[in-house]
Amino acid sequence: MNAEIVSVGTEILLGEITDTSAPYIARRLANLGIDVYFQDTVGDNYKRLESVINLAESRSNLVVLSGGLGPTEDDITKLVLAKHLGLALDTDEHALQKINDFYKSYPMKEPTTADMQAKYIHGATVLPNDNGFAVGMFLETKQCDYLVLPGPPVEMQHMFTKYALPILAKMASGNPVIASKVMRFFGIGETELEDQLKPLISNQSNPTLATYAKHNEVTLRITASGSKKADVDNLIDGMVQKVNAIVGKYFYGFGDDNSLAKVAVSLLKDKKLSITAAESLTAGMFQSRLGDVSGVSEVFSGGFVTYSAKVKENVLHIPTEVINDHGVVSRETAVWMAQNSKKILNTDVAVSFTGVAGPDQLEGHPAGNFWVGIALPDGDVKAKEFNFGKDRNEIRDYATKCGLKMIYDNLK
Template identity: 40%
Template sequence: MYAEIIAVGSELLLGQIANTNAQFISQQLAELGIDVYRHRVVGDNADRLLQEIQEAEMRSDLVILTGGLGPTKDDLTKETMAAHTNRKLVMHEESLLAISEYFKAANREMTDNNKKQAIVLDNSTVFINRHGMAPGMLLRHNNTVFVLLPGPPREMKPMFQLDAVPELLSIFSDGKPVRSRVLRYFGIGEAELETKIEALIDAQKNPTIAPLASDGEVTLRLSAKHENKETAGSMLDKTEEKINSIVGEFMYGKDDETLLNKAFSLLSSTGKTIASAESLTAGMFSSQIASLPGASAVFKGGIICYTNESKRDLTGVKEETLLKYGAVSEQCAKELAAGVKKSLNSDIGISFTGVAGPDSLENKPAGTICIGIAMDNKPPIAISLSLKGERNYTRIRTVKHGLFQLIRLLEDRKPPLN
């Protein structure tokens, strides 16, 4: 079972957008046990698109195309597939109705080129678009399954998950029995982690252990092959145990857990509320928490204390602290955390202060970070970090460190890693 993903659109080749569709579909296919061997991107050009489709058909059992289904003249995916498969293009009445409803709901006039979007390939399974206009399609040609999906991610994702995946599962029910598990680590580099468990990686053939680093996190993917699902599961358990006897200190989650949703679910399950005082990160922590549905049950709000005056006036940091230790200090981080906890009446206060760069501040170099956490009636804690890299990389890493320490505190692991 080999799959490949072809994204269509000159906007991708011009770099106006990133190919996040291929990322999403790859994640989903990995979960289904379908190997993705290639991603391809071509522009709105019928000849090159046709060439990609022909090559992909020869190599792969499943070819997923995204984009090129829209209303404008450079949207060519349906036309190119029609030429390749020798199929007609026909009006899909149900989609036409859905599109006119969409315009009614948005209180906008339906232009003629929008009707083009309701045209589909004859003899294909049609997926109505719940979040936009262009429908998707699934068809077979020369033993290859083709899936055509719209380009906008918010239309493509639900269509893939809700419509395409069930169809694919019923088509490919004879996949190889591989079980896989991802272990997630923070606060340790890829080379350091790999060196610590090198003997294990070398000795281990089944399950295999594959390390990957991205954005300050390291993951290990364990993959076990076995006819019996439960046996594969206990093979994974055993390997996980061996690994974590060495580096378990740095693990924060598994599979699709992220630092953010892990911290969020711990807040939810312990019933604790949180408030933030953000200087350096200026709302990034809070905005991430609020990105999750149900945030209002755990998140009380925060103060973006970008200036020294706001640290003093809005979050109650002592003037003396600012003079003696500076705004970028563990002392200030502790007072910010305790102050915001009090003024927003939450169980936990978390604070972020530091030097984003490019310039230094208070004679502290860019990348100097202090994070404070005040929880319940315990004395507030603070950690200091020295991060390398550009301004926003530092801010993103800082939020991750805050989430990691929050997870450790909520799980009663201690002391915090500095």
């Protein structure tokens, strides 16, 4: 089976937004063994969209259309496809009720075309939109099959994974059950991860493996199919064990929506440990990441941003001679920052950050050179040096994640 992905939206053609949907869909189709030979981008224009559909169905078994399902007049995907196929549009009553209920409680007049989001082509399988209003659909025809998805990534990805994926998996493999598990890694790049997992990736069949580069981290999606859920789960769990046997030191958790901050906070909660932080180059970013996690107040009550040497001395009581003898960018300063912030706020754990965010050097150290310290419940204090040669905010983000990974590594 081969597929073609059509991204619909003038804003994509104009470069106003980046098309993240096509790569997402292509990777997941590849996991199913469905080859994507063509990708197209077309604006919100009747004639041009129909010409792209004509071409796509002439050379592909599956045509995936993403975008153009909203409530405005330029959202024309369903209309064009229905007219092209000579089929009527029906209304999904559940979706229509959801739209009506929303506007009844929302202080805004309902657009006259809002109900278009509840329309689907006659004979199609409706794909519910749990994160929005515009329903998707899957339609089989003699010419080819059509998968129609919304454009917004948060809506499209959820709909694809929950509703479209099982349909496509059954078509591609004949198996009614498909499942995926996402492993998350930090401290290793995508290329290196692929290289280390090459023996598994080269021989993959079921499960399949696919790596994805994220913001300063990497994920690995393991997808398996079978006739029974228990069998599929066993296939995935077996592959997880094989992966961790090779690159387990970089692994920190599972899930598309997971993060190092969530994992660290969850670990602190489970162990009933409190935390503080003393930040220099990250300037509060680490504490902000903790604050992004719901319920963090159970383990985090506050911390320090000590940017200058003088504030480190006055607030954290770091001896002047430590900074004079070793500099602010040093193991010694990172250790003192961690142990003293822990002592001042009487917490179980403390993390410290000191280094060079750049672009200029500091004390002879280049941008991207930094230390992360961690003071642990048993009184042990560690510090680790890192070098990450990117721009200022990338360095700060990476340093923050290094601190979170150190929490995971030392408390798991």
